Amino acid sequence: MSAAPDRSRRALVFGRQQAEPPLRPPWALTESDFLDRCTGCGACIDRCPEQVLARGTAGYPVFDPKLGECTFCGDCEQACVPRALDRDAVASPWNHLAQVGDACLPRHGVVCSSCRDACPERAIAFPLTTALPTPVIDAALCTGCGACVGVCPVDAITLHRADRETA
Ligand code: SF4
Ligand code: SF4
Ligand code: SF4
Numbered sequence: 001m002s003a004a005p006d007r008s009r010r011a012l013v014f015g016r017q018q019a020e021p022p023l024r025p026p027w028a029l030t031e032s033d034f035l036d037r038c039t040g041c042g043a044c045i046d047r048c049p050e051q052v053l054a055r056g057t058a059g060y061p062v063f064d065p066k067l068g069e070c071t072f073c074g075d076c077e078q079a080c081v082p083r084a085l086d087r088d089a090v091a092s093p094w095n096h097l098a099q100v101g102d103a104c105l106p107r108h109g110v111v112c113s114s115c116r117d118a119c120p121e122r123a124i125a126f127p128l129t130t131a132l133p134t135p136v137i138d139a140a141l142c143t144g145c146g147a148c149v150g151v152c153p154v155d156a157i158t159l160h161r162a163d164r165e166t167a
Contacts, residue, residue, distance in 0.1 A: 022056050023063040023161055026070060026093030027077040027085045035060065037084035044076035044085060052146065063096075065146025065159050069120070072145070096144025096159040098123075098137050103156040106134045115148035115157060124148065 021031040025044050028034045040059040052070055056062035063070060072093055077085040087093075098115075105112040106126075115135055116124040123141035126133035149157045 021161060022060075023065070023096060023159060024094070025053055025061050025063055025076045025085055026072060026074075027087045027090050028094070029084055029086060029089060034084050037082045038080075039082050039084075041081070043079040043081065047075045047079040049073065049075060063146070065149035066155075068150060069118075069145050069147035072143070094144055094161065096146075096161050097139055097142050098144065098146075098148055098157050099160055100135050100137060101156045101158065103154045104134060104152075105154055105156070106132045112153065114151045114153065118147045118151045120145065120147055 024034055038060055044061050045053040050068050050071060052063060052067045053061050054064045077087050109132060113126060121141045121143055123138045124135050126135055144159055146159060
């Protein structure tokens with residue numbers, strides 16, 4: 001069963017965020033379809049054992065990597081009754097990728113490798129090309145899990161979402 005979408009609520013979010021859609025929970029439909037289906041019930045947020053989902057604009061759920069790592073357990077997707085999250089409809093949980101910004105400490109001569117230590121995929125390398133190596137993220141290995149985001153002492157890592165093919 002799916003509740004009728006609230007068109008004004010949807011328009012508010014979609015109008016504001018066309019340029020940079022927020023990070024939705026894993027297996028979210030494309031942003032427009034997601035906003036059509038999601039009723040803002042919060043079941044995915046309540047079900048997440050890692051507590052990395054939160055309410056965003058107009059009550060729609062977002063993934064906040066500063067809260068921790070998504071383990072891709074799938075509990076949120078299973079909890080979504082209106083199927084705004086639907087692993088049968090999308091090929092992969094998402095295509096978020098981590099990106100290191102200019103605040104990164106080694107770029108300023110300070111030793112740090114917290115992100116590498118936190119990454120479950122070993123996607124962060126520190127190539128020995130300079131006296132103080134800086135992190136490089138392997139896009140082929142990064143799952144966008146967010147484990148590296150919250151551990152960075154200077155908030156240098158962000159996740160970016162690109163458009164994704166449906167299954
Ligand atoms: S897949 Fe699991 S850990 Fe990731 S957001 Fe959903 S419920 Fe939380
Ligand atoms: S944790 Fe942050 S500051 Fe430290 S190396 Fe990684 S990106 Fe740079
Ligand atoms: S988002 Fe996850 S997989 Fe990607 S670099 Fe960060 S910790 Fe590693």
